[in-house]
Amino acid sequence: MKHAPLIQIDLSSHVPAYEQIAAEIRALLVSGELAPADALPTVRQLAADLNVHHNTVAQAYRILAEEGWLDLRRGRGARVVPRSRPAPPGDKGRRTFTLQLKRLLAKAAAEGISPRLIARQLALQAHDVRNWTKGDS
Amino acid sequence: MKHAPLIQIDLSSHVPAYEQIAAEIRALLVSGELAPADALPTVRQLAADLNVHHNTVAQAYRILAEEGWLDLRRGRGARVVPRSRPAPPGDKGRRTFTLQLKRLLAKAAAEGISPRLIARQLALQAHDVRNWTKGDS
DNA sequence: GCCTATGTACATTGTACATAGACACTAGAC
């Protein structure tokens, strides 16, 4: 099967490329669009697509491997592996999430996105979240 | 009036301190908890509270000043100033927002926060967003 | 066995965060 760009990153952003790559792939993993046994592009392949160095992609893969999503083997490539749901985080983890969410919304508003649009987007995403792991294609 | 800590940042986080400070204050500005004519703590005051250098706070203030929220004057301090709603961003801006939101939610899920809790938090924030600029204390 | 393709390790380079410390300006006391 031929992949569409698979993921997309913004090289002009201040957030590190390897982190963006990991975040994008993580989103696909969480939503189920990438399922166990699926093969990921090789580090050099994806690096060429994104115009970064293959070591940058390798660093992203390593992060996901440490989180338990991937199995990396030299010479063979990267595959998605089954992963048990991690222990729910404590108050601190949940509060950090809320904090980052608030900051993101405030920034969006400051850039001119209307509260109405923001609220609508939140509702949309909430809907998607409820369908995670149910509807993997 | 005596301020509670006003804002709080995480020095162990990978996101720069000056950015966290700006984001926190921006949230207060957007929500209306900081209104025009209000005075902010001095850079040295806030720096002492947060255990950072006063130049770090100054950098955060400068960001907010460039966004049009603050008026900075040497010797006088920092005050909130009226700000006209900026022009709504184009497709790119809106898509960047959606992208960042998706990444944040995926990360939260990967850390073990249940989809149910995430969806609930989104609904809560959507509610808050709708009350911006209505209920400034 | 050899060759090609894969992920990995290490040294190097550039950039940005955070700090230190001196400077410029303002307001108020006297």
Next chain:
DNA sequence: GTCTAGTGTCTATGTACAATGTACATAGGC
């Protein structure tokens, strides 16, 4: 007016880290 304390601002510096270049180690096809 002058002095003084307090404000934001500027320049230089140390350190950490992102991204790279290059060489290496491993797997699989022929």
